[in-house]
Amino acid sequence: MNLPIYKILQHSLSMIGLMVIIAQIGIALYKTDPHSKEVPFITSERKLLYWGFAAMVAFLMTGCKLLLASGGNILGMLVVAPITGFCAGILLASLPYWRRTRLQKRVWNR
Numbered sequence: 001m002n003l004p005i006y007k008i009l010q011h012s013l014s015m016i017g018l019m020v021i022i023a024q025i026g027i028a029l030y031k032t033d034p035h036s037k038e039v040p041f042i043t044s045e046r047k048l049l050y051w052g053f054a055a056m057v058a059f060l061m062t063g064c065k066l067l068l069a070s071g072g073n074i075l076g077m078l079v080v081a082p083i084t085g086f087c088a089g090i091l092l093a094s095l096p097y098w099r100r101t102r103l104q105k106r107v108w109n110r
Contacts, residue, residue, distance in 0.1 A: 057089030
């Protein structure tokens with residue numbers, strides 16, 4: 001078997017990451033109340049702000065990557081940087097909501 005060690009590490013760590021994501025989703029589904037009928041109302045303005053922020057972060061990360069990177073793989077950067085930026089934008093846009101719900105749970109549990 002003549003596989004380079006980095007290929008083995010890359011694929012095994014990708015599989016471990018996928019298993020962690022699946023476990024997190026399973027835990028979140030297990031913790032939810034299946035009989036809860038409460039769905040939060042979110043206005044179109046807030047949705048536009050959320051997705052606009054995610055798109056802005058993706059655009060900024062792509063621009064920074066293109067300006068600051070010294071590599072010649074422009075096509076690779078134009079594919080990977082927007083995906084990474086969009087994921088980072090979704091995470092950053094979700095933080096205020098996540099913090100607010102955690103604080104509300106603390107207040108309700110007192």
